[in-house]
Amino acid sequence: MPLFTVLALAAGTFALRLAGPAFRDRLRLPAHLQELLSVAAPVLLVALLATATLTEGHGFAGWARPAGVLVGGVLAVRRLPFPVVVVAAAATTALLRLCGVA
Amino acid sequence: MSSSWRTLDRGILHDIALVCLADAVVGASFGAIAVGGGLPAWVPITLSLLVFAGGSQFAAVGVLLAGGGPLAAVATGLVLNTRLLPLGFAVADVLGGGPWWKKLVGAHLLTDESAAFALQHQDPRRRRAVFWLCGVALFLCWNLAVALGALVGSAIGDTAALGLDAAFPAVLLALLLPLLDRRSTRDAALIGAAAALLATPFLPPGLPVLLALVGLAPAIRRTTATTKEAR
Numbered sequence: 001m002p003l004f005t006v007l008a009l010a011a012g013t014f015a016l017r018l019a020g021p022a023f024r025d026r027l028r029l030p031a032h033l034q035e036l037l038s039v040a041a042p043v044l045l046v047a048l049l050a051t052a053t054l055t056e057g058h059g060f061a062g063w064a065r066p067a068g069v070l071v072g073g074v075l076a077v078r079r080l081p082f083p084v085v086v087v088a089a090a091a092t093t094a095l096l097r098l099c100g101v102a
Numbered sequence: 103m104s105s106s107w108r109t110l111d112r113g114i115l116h117d118i119a120l121v122c123l124a125d126a127v128v129g130a131s132f133g134a135i136a137v138g139g140g141l142p143a144w145v146p147i148t149l150s151l152l153v154f155a156g157g158s159q160f161a162a163v164g165v166l167l168a169g170g171g172p173l174a175a176v177a178t179g180l181v182l183n184t185r186l187l188p189l190g191f192a193v194a195d196v197l198g199g200g201p202w203w204k205k206l207v208g209a210h211l212l213t214d215e216s217a218a219f220a221l222q223h224q225d226p227r228r229r230r231a232v233f234w235l236c237g238v239a240l241f242l243c244w245n246l247a248v249a250l251g252a253l254v255g256s257a258i259g260d261t262a263a264l265g266l267d268a269a270f271p272a273v274l275l276a277l278l279l280p281l282l283d284r285r286s287t288r289d290a291a292l293i294g295a296a297a298a299l300l301a302t303p304f305l306p307p308g309l310p311v312l313l314a315l316v317g318l319a320p321a322i323r324r325t326t327a328t329t330k331e332a333r
Contacts, residue, residue: 002172005162005166005175005176007152008176009149009153009158009176009180012179013153013154013155013179013183013186014210016180016184016187017190017209017212019187019191020190020194020197021190021198021209022205024195024198032325034188035321038185039286039318039321040182040315040318041181041184041185042281042282043290043291043294043314043318044181044294044311044315045157045278046278046291047291047297047310047313047317048160048161048165051295051298051311052164052168052270052271053268053271055168057169058304064268065267065271072271072272073272073275076272076275082124082128082273083127085272085276089271090269092268093265096265097262097263
């Protein structure tokens with residue numbers, strides 16, 4: 001990844017952070033825009049979750065990875081600690097691959 | 103400022119320490135996953151120092167590891183960070199006044215966590231003290247953890263055999279669950295994820311995730327409808 005990517009993301013993020021403190025006297029965000037921004041984040045993250053779980057390049061990622069993520073998901077819903085969730089997901093996928101499941 | 107530190111009781115310090123610990127675990131996974139996926143160690147480390155927003159760091163690295171271009175990575179990360187805009191307005195009074203450099207440093211320390219802690223308090227002095235303490239503590243913990251994770255990640259050999267590609271979505275899932283408690287958010291996310299998956303065979307990597315924003319369409323129609331009614 002070129003340094004440009006890091007710097008562009010950093011500059012844009014800082015501008016988003018500073019806008020509130022810098023313009024609070026002159027500007028107010030409309031309520032429906034606030035509402036929309038708060039939904040945009042989970043929408044993007046779920047899409048990233050879905051594509052990172054199921055796809056590799058332009059195709060299907062195979063069964064081992066989604067199976068691991070599913071195990072992690074079940075543990076997360078049951079409120080197990082974060083490290084347990086992540087390690088269980090990776091271990092499930094690793095075990096399945098060891099058994100020859102792609 | 104030294105007097106305002108004394109207004110913090112042990113309960114708050116305890117809560118902030120817990121949040122730092124939890125974020126450190128996430129940060130270490132971020133460093134390990136980024137380096138394990140094939141990125142050089144300076145990438146997760148500088149991302150953490152300069153961007154300092156976990157979700158967007160994961161998103162940008164996720165897009166890059168999937169083969170997406172730098173523009174798609176930056177766009178995804180920035181859309182995720184748009185939530186910092188209303189957060190910044192919410193805590194603007196905390197960063198108001200004082201010298202300009204303090205405003206700049208304070209803005210960089212704005213995160214979901216530091217804003218949430220600050221907004222729990224009404225008294226301006228307490229609010230300010232909590233914001234700065236949480237912000238500085240998180241910045242230190244997060245960056246140390248990411249660097250540590252990156253070191254560990256570079257020691258890992260075959261990441262596919264270890265199932266590390268499943269670790270990244272599992273991290274996302276664990277972080278996401280609390281955000282999905284509202285039905286309208288869940289619906290929008292499901293529509294978006296379906297659109298992204300359907301587009302994956304046809305679009306260059308990185309773009310399908312951005313396409314997921316079509317899931318916001320019902321929410322846009324709903325909010326414009328209610329705005330009209332209000333008029």
